[in-house]
Amino acid sequence: MCGAVALGWGGRTYPVPLPRGRTSLREVRLSRFERMRGRLRRAYESGRQSARARRPDPDPPTEESGLASPSSPGPAAPPTATVVGAEPPAVMHATTTSRDDAEVPHALRIAAAWCWRLIVVGIVTWSLLKIVGTIRIVIIPLAVALLLSALLAPAVGWLLRARLPRSLATGVVLVGGLAAVIGTLTLVVNEFIQGVPELSEKSSQGVRQIQDWLKTGPLHLSDGQLNRYIDEAQSWINGNTEKFTSGALNTAATLAEVLTGTVLVLFATFFFLRDGSRIWRFLVRLLPVNARWKVDDAGRASWSTLGAYVRATVLVAFIDALGIGIFLVIFDIPFAFPLAALVFLGAFIPIVGAFLSGVVAVLVALVDSGPVTALIILGAVIGVQQVEGHVLQPLIMGRAVAIHPLAVIIGIAAGVVLAGIAGALVAVPLIAVLNTAVRRLAARTVPDTPPDAVVVASQAP
Numbered sequence: 001m002c003g004a005v006a007l008g009w010g011g012r013t014y015p016v017p018l019p020r021g022r023t024s025l026r027e028v029r030l031s032r033f034e035r036m037r038g039r040l041r042r043a044y045e046s047g048r049q050s051a052r053a054r055r056p057d058p059d060p061p062t063e064e065s066g067l068a069s070p071s072s073p074g075p076a077a078p079p080t081a082t083v084v085g086a087e088p089p090a091v092m093h094a095t096t097t098s099r100d101d102a103e104v105p106h107a108l109r110i111a112a113a114w115c116w117r118l119i120v121v122g123i124v125t126w127s128l129l130k131i132v133g134t135i136r137i138v139i140i141p142l143a144v145a146l147l148l149s150a151l152l153a154p155a156v157g158w159l160l161r162a163r164l165p166r167s168l169a170t171g172v173v174l175v176g177g178l179a180a181v182i183g184t185l186t187l188v189v190n191e192f193i194q195g196v197p198e199l200s201e202k203s204s205q206g207v208r209q210i211q212d213w214l215k216t217g218p219l220h221l222s223d224g225q226l227n228r229y230i231d232e233a234q235s236w237i238n239g240n241t242e243k244f245t246s247g248a249l250n251t252a253a254t255l256a257e258v259l260t261g262t263v264l265v266l267f268a269t270f271f272f273l274r275d276g277s278r279i280w281r282f283l284v285r286l287l288p289v290n291a292r293w294k295v296d297d298a299g300r301a302s303w304s305t306l307g308a309y310v311r312a313t314v315l316v317a318f319i320d321a322l323g324i325g326i327f328l329v330i331f332d333i334p335f336a337f338p339l340a341a342l343v344f345l346g347a348f349i350p351i352v353g354a355f356l357s358g359v360v361a362v363l364v365a366l367v368d369s370g371p372v373t374a375l376i377i378l379g380a381v382i383g384v385q386q387v388e389g390h391v392l393q394p395l396i397m398g399r400a401v402a403i404h405p406l407a408v409i410i411g412i413a414a415g416v417v418l419a420g421i422a423g424a425l426v427a428v429p430l431i432a433v434l435n436t437a438v439r440r441l442a443a444r445t446v447p448d449t450p451p452d453a454v455v456v457a458s459q460a461p
Contacts, residue, residue: 317347
């Protein structure tokens with residue numbers, strides 16, 4: 001140190017020593033800045049040299065000939081230079097990977113992309129349908145058990161709120177529902193057995209009336225023609241005995257499947273009612289963590305839709321059966337209670353079920369009481385169907401789930417083709433559940449916090 005400067009603070013001065021060869025504090029500051037700048041420049045030059053060392057150097061051009069060679073490409077042409085006789089470079093689209101793709105029109109590329117994706121989706125869908133068709137003896141009972149669970153879940157909830165154990169509440173509801181079904185079937189079978197002799201006698205009278213009409217009506221058929229037609233019908237029945245026998249065997253196999261499916265429905269319904277929440281949480285945990293919350297929200301919303309649909313369908317079916325049953329009782333039609341029960345069961349197949357079961361009531365009325373009464377019953381069936389379609393469906397079913405009638409018809413037809421009556425029964429609720437699930441999954445809103453969610457830790461942003 002060879003000098004000092006005085007710094008003032010609070011009215012006093014303090015001597016500050018200077019490095020050797022410096023005469024002012026400004027020179028000290030400049031020297032420190034220069035040292036820092038020198039360090040940065042040296043670091044920058046070192047980085048550039050390292051990058052050049054890692055980069056492969058091209059061979060130097062040949063000076064003697066001045067021509068380009070594979071080892072010396074020669075001087076680069078300016079950007080504006082044009083090579084005579086050369087093809088212009090192909091303009092590549094962002095979605096193409098080669099010149100062949102660039103030559104294909106954009107619309108054709110898009111159509112081809114859609115086509116192969118649709119083919120993949122179709123193959124996967126066809127494979128799933130084949131798998132479902134193979135194990136339909138398991139799939140259909142599980143679907144029926146889900147429908148019954150959605151119907152009986154409120155009753156189990158009431159008993160749980162009454163402080164009953166979950167297993168006991170589930171057993172009571174299941175046994176009570178089974179007893180109601182068995183009692184209804186017993187009444188239907190007893191009334192049917194009691195009324196069969198009378199209906200058979202009236203059916204014979206109806207057949208004779210039809211024969212008389214064929215003779216005296218506009219056709220004017222003779223006895224010989226009638227006998228010939230009867231003989232042909234008998235020959236056809238005798239010739240197709242094997243088909244009827246195989247059909248009987250198929251019926252026996254179907255009966256075994258029905259018994260097996262019934263047992264599976266009972267067990268599955270019991271466990272769905274008792275452990276449904278735990279089963280669902282287990283399935284959700286199998287998914288990726290980021291998808292669990294939204295899938296859980298979509299699943300719970302779909303379950304609510306299924307329950308609302310089943311309860312609304314039961315109410316609509318009861319009103320249909322009650323309306324048609326009242327007309328059957330008023331006109332003293334036999335099998336009024338079994339026919340009303342048939343209408344109730346048929347109403348679970350929307351749009352077409354109750355009408356087809358009502359046609360059976362019209363045929364019974366035709367055989368028993370004649371064409372006039374049959375026309376009145378037909379008018380009653382059509383009137384009840386109109387009330388259902390224009391009042392009950394929008395008022396009751398519309399609040400539960402909104403599905404376009406075209407989707408309902410297509411779903412019922414596909415269900416009948418794939419699984420018969422059971423497929424028609426399950427098709428519409430399946431469409432309703434899928435509709436709700438897809439809407440929830442496609443929504444960009446954040447799902448509501450589950451009521452049983454527990455916050456483990458939180459921190460302020």
